[in-house]
Structure formats: C-alpha cells, structure tokens
Amino acid sequence: MSNQGIHIQVSELNKSFGTEQVLTDLDLTAKQGEFISIVGRSGCGKSTFLRLLAGLEKPTTGEILIGDEKIVGIRNEVRVMFQEARLLPWLTVLENVVVGLSKTKQKKDKKELRALAAEMLEQVGLKGKENEWPSVLSGGQKQRVALARALISKPKLLLLDEPLGALDAFTRLEMHQLIQKLWKEQGFTAFLVTHDVSEAIALADRVVLLERGNIAMDLTVPMERPRGRDDHDVTELEQKVIDRVMQKT
Ligand SMILES: Nc1ncnc2c1ncn2[C@@H]1O[C@H](COP(=O)(O)OP(=O)(O)OP(=O)(O)O)[C@@H](O)[C@H]1O
Numbered sequence: 001m002s003n004q005g006i007h008i009q010v011s012e013l014n015k016s017f018g019t020e021q022v023l024t025d026l027d028l029t030a031k032q033g034e035f036i037s038i039v040g041r042s043g044c045g046k047s048t049f050l051r052l053l054a055g056l057e058k059p060t061t062g063e064i065l066i067g068d069e070k071i072v073g074i075r076n077e078v079r080v081m082f083q084e085a086r087l088l089p090w091l092t093v094l095e096n097v098v099v100g101l102s103k104t105k106q107k108k109d110k111k112e113l114r115a116l117a118a119e120m121l122e123q124v125g126l127k128g129k130e131n132e133w134p135s136v137l138s139g140g141q142k143q144r145v146a147l148a149r150a151l152i153s154k155p156k157l158l159l160l161d162e163p164l165g166a167l168d169a170f171t172r173l174e175m176h177q178l179i180q181k182l183w184k185e186q187g188f189t190a191f192l193v194t195h196d197v198s199e200a201i202a203l204a205d206r207v208v209l210l211e212r213g214n215i216a217m218d219l220t221v222p223m224e225r226p227r228g229r230d231d232h233d234v235t236e237l238e239q240k241v242i243d244r245v246m247q248k249t
Contacts, residue, residue, distance in 0.1 A: 005033030005189040006156035013062035022212040037200030079150040085142035087134040094130040100149035109151035140171035160192040196231040
C-alpha cells in the first residue's frame with residue numbers, strides 16, 4: 001500500500017440552508033486510509049456532508065480539517081464520484097481519464113499522460129476501450145471510467161456519493177471488488193454514501209448512521225475482508241442499523 005490516505009477531523013460542523021438546519025454540531029474523525037460508509041434516511045444530510053468534505057459547500061459554522069489544513073474549497077488531493085459518471089461526451093474514454101489530473105499535470109508530455117491514463121484504465125478492467133466514445137459504454141463501464149478519472153491523480157481522499165446506485169446487482173458486486181482492490185493498493189481515505197446498508201458494511205471499516213443532522217450510530221465493522229453481503233456477521237450488523245433507523249419512525 002502506498003499509504004497516501006489522510007486524516008480527517010470534523011469539528012462542531014453545522015450546515016443550514018435558509019431556515020433548514022441540515023447538520024448539527026457534527027463531530028467525526030477518520031484515520032489515515034480509513035473507509036467510512038455513511039447511511040441514513042433520505043434527506044438526513046448525507047450528500048450535504050460529502051459536499052462539505054469535497055469543499056463544494058461551506059460550513060455554516062464549525063470546521064473540517066484534512067491533515068492539518070482547513071477545507072475552504074475544492075482541493076487537488078480530494079476526488080468525488082457521483083451516481084452519474086459525468087463523462088464528457090466529446091472526449092474519448094482515455095481523454096476522460098486524463099481530465100482527472102490537475103491542470104498543472106495536464107500540461108505534461110502528452111505521451112506520458114496517455115500512458116498513465118491507459119495504465120489506470122487497465123487497472124479498472126477497461127484495457128482496449130481507450131479510444132471508444134463514452135456513449136457506447138454500459139453504465140458499469142462508465143462508472144469504471146469515472147473511477148479511473150478519480151484515481152489517476154492518486155487522491156488522498158475519495159468521496160463516493162451513491163456511485164453504484166444505478167447499477168444492476170451483478171455489476172454492483174464487481175464494482176465492490178474493484179473499489180476494495182484499488183483502496184487496498186492506493187491507501188486513500190474513503191467516504192461512501194449509500195442507501196444499501198449491506199453494501200455499507202461489506203465495504204467499510206466503520207458505518208456511520210446520520211439522523212436529524214447528527215450521528216445516531218458509529219459502528220466498527222470488525223470482520224475480515226472480503227465480506228459477503230449474506231455473511232452472518234454482515235446481516236447481523238445490517239439488522240442492528242435497520243432496527244435503529246426504524247425505532248425513530
Ligand atoms: N443547495 C441546497 N439548497 C437548499 N437545500 C438543500 C441544498 N442541498 C441540500 N438541501 C436540503 O438539505 C437536506 C439534506 O439533503 P441531502 O441531499 O444532504 O440528503 P441525503 O441524506 O443525501 O438524501 P438522499 O438520501 O435522498 O440523497 C434536504 O432537506 C435538502 O432539501
């Protein structure tokens with residue numbers, strides 16, 4: 001592992017939109033290279049939290065430290081993957097991956113950049129698709145390109161906002177394996193927002209349940225990887241989270 005993950009410290013984070021308080025005094029720490037899943041009912045503030053980590057939103061009060069620095073806007077060492085792959089249709093698959101590099105790096109030798117992007121595409125299982133247009137790819141392949149684009153710059157923090165939500169069950173399982181493999185190899189710190197509690201448990205070191213803008217549960221997942229969604233320990237933890245969510249209805 002190249003161990004380039006980074007420590008994250010969230011302190012007394014508050015976020016409001018007008019009169020709506022979405023996050024309230026939220027405190028959370030992620031260790032270097034830790035994988036944290038965020039779950040919770042629709043509208044509880046999961047995406048807002050991720051957008052704050054990405055520097056796409058500003059806290060109303062409170063702060064987020066990435067390493068020793070306060071997040072005040074988007075940063076090169078942070079990459080985000082969304083539910084839609086958001087590829088640029090006028091660029092080839094390979095060129096879409098190059099876009100993930102910082103502007104300074106994009107000024108490098110073209111040949112070197114293309115080699116780097118081709119290597120990244122091979123890592124996500126898309127060797128041979130370099131010169132295709134995004135429009136001919138399946139949903140799963142598009143997300144693989146998005147993952148390659150996110151990881152080509154070797155980010156210290158990867159934010160995943162329900163990136164597998166639109167994929168079929170089999171493609172989803174393949175993506176789980178791929179994300180785990182690349183996380184192990186690159187060592188980045190990761191936050192995954194998902195509606196799928198067993199997915200959250202299968203992938204993460206910790207599962208954080210958000211409720212009414214705060215942390216209702218912070219569960220460590222102790223089982224060895226790889227974990228199957230139907231493993232006894234996984235379904236047991238899943239039930240624990242679901243019970244907690246349902247008790248609040
Ligand atoms: N830019 C914005 N302006 C105004 N309100 C917003 C904005 N972004 C989010 N909200 C509100 O904040 C609340 C939390 O939204 P958020 O998208 O973070 O929830 P979520 O838990 O990710 O939901 P879902 O699971 O449905 O994606 C919602 O009530 C939403 O309407």
